[in-house]
Amino acid sequence: MKKCILDLTVRAVEKVSEKYVLIRLTDDKPLPDMRPGQFVEVRADGTADTYLRRPISINFVDRDANELWLLVAMIGDGTRAIGCVSAGCKLNCVLPLGNGFTMPHTQAERVLLVGGGVGVAPLLYMGAEMRRMGCEPVFLLGARRAADLLMIGEFAKYGRVCVTTEDGSAGEKGFVTNHSVLTAERFDRIATCGPKPMMMAVARYAHGEGIECEVSLENTMACGIGACLCCVEKTVAGNLCVCKAGPVFNIKKLLWQL
Numbered sequence: 502m503k504k505c506i507l508d509l510t511v512r513a514v515e516k517v518s519e520k521y522v523l524i525r526l527t528d529d530k531p532l533p534d535m536r537p538g539q540f541v542e543v544r545a546d547g548t549a550d551t552y553l554r555r556p557i558s559i560n561f562v563d564r565d566a567n568e569l570w571l572l573v574a575m576i577g578d579g580t581r582a583i584g585c586v587s588a589g590c591k592l593n594c595v596l597p598l599g600n601g602f603t604m605p606h607t608q609a610e611r612v613l614l615v616g617g618g619v620g621v622a623p624l625l626y627m628g629a630e631m632r633r634m635g636c637e638p639v640f641l642l643g644a645r646r647a648a649d650l651l652m653i654g655e656f657a658k659y660g661r662v663c664v665t666t667e668d669g670s671a672g673e674k675g676f677v678t679n680h681s682v683l684t685a686e687r688f689d690r691i692a693t694c695g696p697k698p699m700m701m702a703v704a705r706y707a708h709g710e711g712i713e714c715e716v717s718l719e720n721t722m723a724c725g726i727g728a729c730l731c732c733v734e735k736t737v738a739g740n741l742c743v744c745k746a747g748p749v750f751n752i753k754k755l756l757w758q759l
């Protein structure tokens with residue numbers, strides 16, 4: 502897939518919660534094709550300490566409005582600089598990067614999309630694309646507390662949403678792997694993105710049940726194009742750059758102890 506460097510225009514910035522913003526970007530020309538699970542390297546202007554671009558998942562692509570959405574957790578200098586943009590500003594982006602999730606082969610395939618924290622971001626576009634194909638995705642989204650749940654209304658447009666919170670303030674109490682949907686229903690495939698302990702727990706469940714499972718790794722990145730080797734992950738095929746061979750991997754390819 503051809504990569505582009507574009508000065509995208511910020512159409513709107515919405516505060517999603519205390520530290521999360523949703524940035525809606527557009528361009529004069531049609532945006533390039535992008536697959537769910539791919540990401541964008543965003544230049545973080547406005548601070549001398551943010552020389553390197555920051556990887557941000559493709560949260561959603563609205564083809565009719567020619568918009569790309571990025572959900573940004575403002576946790577450090579880079580993401581704060583990105584999250585501080587306002588409508589009319591430009592964001593310099595390299596896109597689309599990485600491989601993306603495997604899409605269902607048939608409409609009947611039952612796919613569970615499991616997300617935690619800002620890791621829910623790529624699952625919205627994945628669910629929307631699945632819906633467009635005629636599939637019915639089920640989302641399983643976890644957070645510490647109700648206030649940390651992100652974009653639930655958007656997810657609900659494309660599939661059934663199951664929720665867990667650690668304090669029980671929304672959905673079922675506990676971690677995503679404790680949710681009753683995992684015992685009540687059978688899935689053909691799981692796609693997950695979020696904190697590594699959560700993805701490992703999901704991978705362990707999928708491995709135990711013999712369910713195909715893909716995880717989207719968030720190893721720290723710099724170049725985003727396989728040149729600097731800073732994002733390497735050990736796999737059955739040797740050391741691979743997560744930015745180029747991933748970020749999405751089938752768990753069978755990783756050397757995780759499941």
Ligand SMILES: Cc1cc2nc3c(=O)[nH]c(=O)nc-3n(C[C@H](O)[C@H](O)[C@H](O)COP(=O)(O)OP(=O)(O)OC[C@H]3O[C@@H](n4cnc5c(N)ncnc54)[C@H](O)[C@@H]3O)c2cc1C
Nearest residue numbers: 555556557558572573574577578579580622719720721748
């Ligand atoms: C493929 C990919 C997709 C991503 N998608 C998104 C997204 O959609 N939205 C979003 O907000 N963030 C996303 N991230 C994470 C984001 O890139 C990092 O949070 C960001 O690079 C941190 O930069 P900073 O300058 O704000 O923070 P820094 O000052 O660099 O770091 C602040 C703190 O965050 C920790 N940190 C830095 N990078 C990561 C990381 N990759 N994972 C976990 N902790 C980290 C640091 O150790 C430090 O404690 C993604 C990362 C990858 C690799």
Ligand code: FES
Nearest residue numbers: 723725727730744
């Ligand atoms: S970020 Fe440079 S090789 Fe992956």
